[in-house]
Structure formats: structure tokens, C-alpha cells
Amino acid sequence: MRQILTLLFLFSLSRPAYGATFVGNGGSFLDPELSATLHQLEEILSQISGKEDLSKCYVRECEVLESLSWDELDFADAFFISRKDKILKKLQQRELTFVWTRDDIKLHGVNHRSFSAVAHKNRITLNEKIFARLNRAQRLTLVLHEIHHTIPYKGSILRDDMAIGPFKSKEGARRLLDIQGPLLIAAASKSKYWQRNRVESSNPVSKVMLSFRTGNVFLNETEMNRIFLDEVLLRQLGIEFFPWSNSNWGYSLGYKEFVGDSSGPFKSDIKGTQIDLGLSHRSRITSLFTKQSSSESIISSGYWDRILLKWNVSIGSGSMKHRISDNFNRIEGKSDYYSLGSKAEIIIPAIKGFWFGAGLGAQYQDYLIDETNFSSKSLYKDVFFTVGYGAN
Ligand SMILES: [Zn+2]
Numbered sequence: 001m002r003q004i005l006t007l008l009f010l011f012s013l014s015r016p017a018y019g020a021t022f023v024g025n026g027g028s029f030l031d032p033e034l035s036a037t038l039h040q041l042e043e044i045l046s047q048i049s050g051k052e053d054l055s056k057c058y059v060r061e062c063e064v065l066e067s068l069s070w071d072e073l074d075f076a077d078a079f080f081i082s083r084k085d086k087i088l089k090k091l092q093q094r095e096l097t098f099v100w101t102r103d104d105i106k107l108h109g110v111n112h113r114s115f116s117a118v119a120h121k122n123r124i125t126l127n128e129k130i131f132a133r134l135n136r137a138q139r140l141t142l143v144l145h146e147i148h149h150t151i152p153y154k155g156s157i158l159r160d161d162m163a164i165g166p167f168k169s170k171e172g173a174r175r176l177l178d179i180q181g182p183l184l185i186a187a188a189s190k191s192k193y194w195q196r197n198r199v200e201s202s203n204p205v206s207k208v209m210l211s212f213r214t215g216n217v218f219l220n221e222t223e224m225n226r227i228f229l230d231e232v233l234l235r236q237l238g239i240e241f242f243p244w245s246n247s248n249w250g251y252s253l254g255y256k257e258f259v260g261d262s263s264g265p266f267k268s269d270i271k272g273t274q275i276d277l278g279l280s281h282r283s284r285i286t287s288l289f290t291k292q293s294s295s296e297s298i299i300s301s302g303y304w305d306r307i308l309l310k311w312n313v314s315i316g317s318g319s320m321k322h323r324i325s326d327n328f329n330r331i332e333g334k335s336d337y338y339s340l341g342s343k344a345e346i347i348i349p350a351i352k353g354f355w356f357g358a359g360l361g362a363q364y365q366d367y368l369i370d371e372t373n374f375s376s377k378s379l380y381k382d383v384f385f386t387v388g389y390g391a392n
Pocket residue numbers: 145146149159160174177
């Protein structure tokens with residue numbers, strides 16, 4: 001047992017170390033989320049003619065505009081319109097490079113504060129933990145803010161700690177840039193683009209996934225007949241922990257129960273409990289069908305990107321009890337065993353962090369209950385349904 005655990009541990013360490021990933025190469029679990037944000041930004045910008053009144057907000061995500069003074073709003077509006085084509089061009093010509101980081105982003109000269117993103121020339125570094133938690137509006141606002149730093153203003157780089165126009169405070173430019181997202185959303189809410197493209201389903205980027213699985217176990221039929229069992233059901237409570245929002249790999253811990261009984265002349269019932277420890281791998285089904293290396297491919301935002309394929313290998317330690325009884329006699333026994341299991345599962349997002357799943361599993365175990373002559377040294381298969389919840 002210890003050796004297997006050590007092997008599993010080493011296996012988990014030997015996967016490639018984290019390196020910078022870039023939008024479009026599909027290497028990171030978060031890439032499609034960022035692609036979706038950039039795709040939306042590009043679509044909304046290309047729909048804005050420049051003649052609309054951007055201060056008219058029809059959705060809650062741009063309500064912050066109401067807190068601006070008329071001067072500020074006019075200035076922010078003109079700023080937005082004068083720079084929107086430059087931003088669109090940068091996006092369309094793929095001039096920007098996006099890099100994920102897991103470290104806190106600290107800026108030179110600014111102490112005691114960490115940032116969600118930073119731009120340097122045409123390179124934008126995003127903190128993956130923060131980005132993963134943001135909603136659609138916040139992601140657009142963040143990315144748009146950073147892109148503005150890559151475009152000069154009156155010939156020089158726009159710094160957050162500048163005063164600009166009616167944004168006279170020390171961090172005036174930061175406020176101005178933070179307003180650009182809400183202005184964009186206001187424009188998108190006017191054309192109903194914002195409301196039409198709302199994706200309400202649960203986001204699959206979660207660090208902790210809780211699950212409850214229930215299903216049927218298909219034991220060898222002769223085995224079933226010999227011990228008078230009609231059917232065996234399984235229930236499992238599981239928790240999977242992905243070390244980073246961006247990781248495809250995670251660890252799993254599960255508690256599984258087997259129950260089976262019969263309705264024949266003999267009463268036969270089994271009850272097994274098992275603890276599993278394993279490794280999980282998750283990927284988006286869309287990433288299986290899109291070319292990984294093409295930086296041109298923008299994976300569309302939407303529901304399909306949120307469907308995951310997950311597989312898991314585990315080792316387990318369990319104990320199986322079996323009892324056969326009739327009106328006069330009762331024999332029972334118990335055997336402890338180790339097992340090796342594997343399962344594949346499709347995860348369909350529901351809402352508010354919940355998801356549904358279905359999958360297939362297989363397990364090998366070796367036990368012998370002397371008293372009832374019930375043994376299993378075989379591979380069995382199971383089919384199961386899952387309800388889960390993901391949290392960050
Ligand atoms: Zn900034």
C-alpha cells in the first residue's frame with residue numbers, strides 16, 4: 001500500500017512544472033475563459049459606432065456609471081470612443097500576449113498591495129486565481145483596463161497614479177480606466193448583446209469539487225448467482241482538490257459504499273465500505289476538438305466550453321461484509337481488501353456552482369469471505385450519475 005501511495009505521489013510530481021501559458025495555445029485550463037472574454041470584447045467594440053450615448057446603462061453591471069459626475073462621464077465617454085478602434089485593432093491583429101501568473105503581482109513603488117493584472121508593453125500578466133473568480137463583467141473590465149495601458153495617451157504611457165481630465169485624484173487614471181468596462185457594458189446593454197450572451201451556467205473553473213455519485217455495479221453474473229444477489233448499488237461521496245484554478249490535475253478522496261441484497265429463498269446481503277485516494281484529470285470537451293497550437297482559433301464563449309471530461313485513477317482500501325440467512329440459519333463474514341479503480345465522467349454545468357455528471361467506472365479487487373465462500377478477484381464495471389458542487 002505504501003509503495004503504491006509513494007508511486008502515486010511521485011507520478012503527481014513528475015508532470016511538467018508550471019510555465020507561462022498564452023492565449024490560444026490551449027495549454028491552460030483557464031485559456032478558454034480568457035479567449036471568451038477577448039472574443040466578447042472584440043465583438044462589442046466592433047458593434048459600437050461611436051454615435052451612441054454610452055452613459056445609458058440598462059443592466060446592473062454598468063450601474064456604477066451613475067456615480068460619476070457629468071464632467072467625468074463626458075470625459076470617460078470621449079476617451080472610450082477615441083481609443084476603441086486602437087483596441088480593436090490590437091485584438092484583431094493579435095498584438096497582445098497574455099501570460100498567467102500564480103504569484104501576487106506587486107508593482108514597483110507600490111507597497112502592501114497586490115494587483116490582479118499588470119501590463120508591460122504588449123504583454124499583459126493576469127493573476128489566474130483572481131481572474132478565475134471574476135464574473136464576465138469584471139473580466140472584461142480588467143482586461144480592457146490593462147489594454148489601455150498598452151496604448152499611449154498623448155505620447156506617453158498611461159499610468160494609474162496620474163490625474164487625467166476631471167479625474168483629478170492621485171489615482172485618477174486608474175478610476176478612468178476602471179470606468180471603461182462599464183461604458184463598454186452600457187453600450188452592449190443598449191444593443192441587447194449583453195443580455196443575449198449571458199451564460200448563467202456554473203463555471204467549471206473551481207479548485208474544490210464536491211460530488212455525490214450513485215449507480216449500479218455489474219459484478220460477474222456467476223458470482224452474483226452463486227451468492228444469491230440480485231443487484232449491487234454504489235454510493236460515493238467525493239472531494240477533488242485542484243491545487244490551482246488553472247490546473248488540469250487534481251487529487252481525489254472518496255468514500256464509497258456498496259450495498260446489495262436478494263429477494264430469493266435465501267436472504268443474501270453485502271455491505272462494503274471503501275476509501276479511495278486518487279488523481280483526477282479534467283479537460284474541456286471543446287479542447288479535444290480544437291487545434292491546440294493555433295493561436296488564431298478563438299474558442300467561442302458559451303455553454304459548450306463549460307462541459308468537462310474528467311477521469312480518475314484511484315487506489316482504495318475497503319472491507320466487504322456478506323451475510324446469507326434463511327429462517328433457521330445465518331452465516332456471515334468479512335474480508336478486507338485493496339482495490340485499483342478508474343472512472344471517466346462527463347460534467348454538465350447546472351447553475352450556481354452545481355453540476356451534473358454521468359460516467360463509467362471499473363475496479364479490480366481481491367477478497368475472500370471464507371464463511372460464505374464469497375470471493376471476488378475480478379474486474380467489475382459500474383455506471384453512475386453524479387451531482388456535484390464546485391467552489392473556488
Ligand atoms: Zn492600471
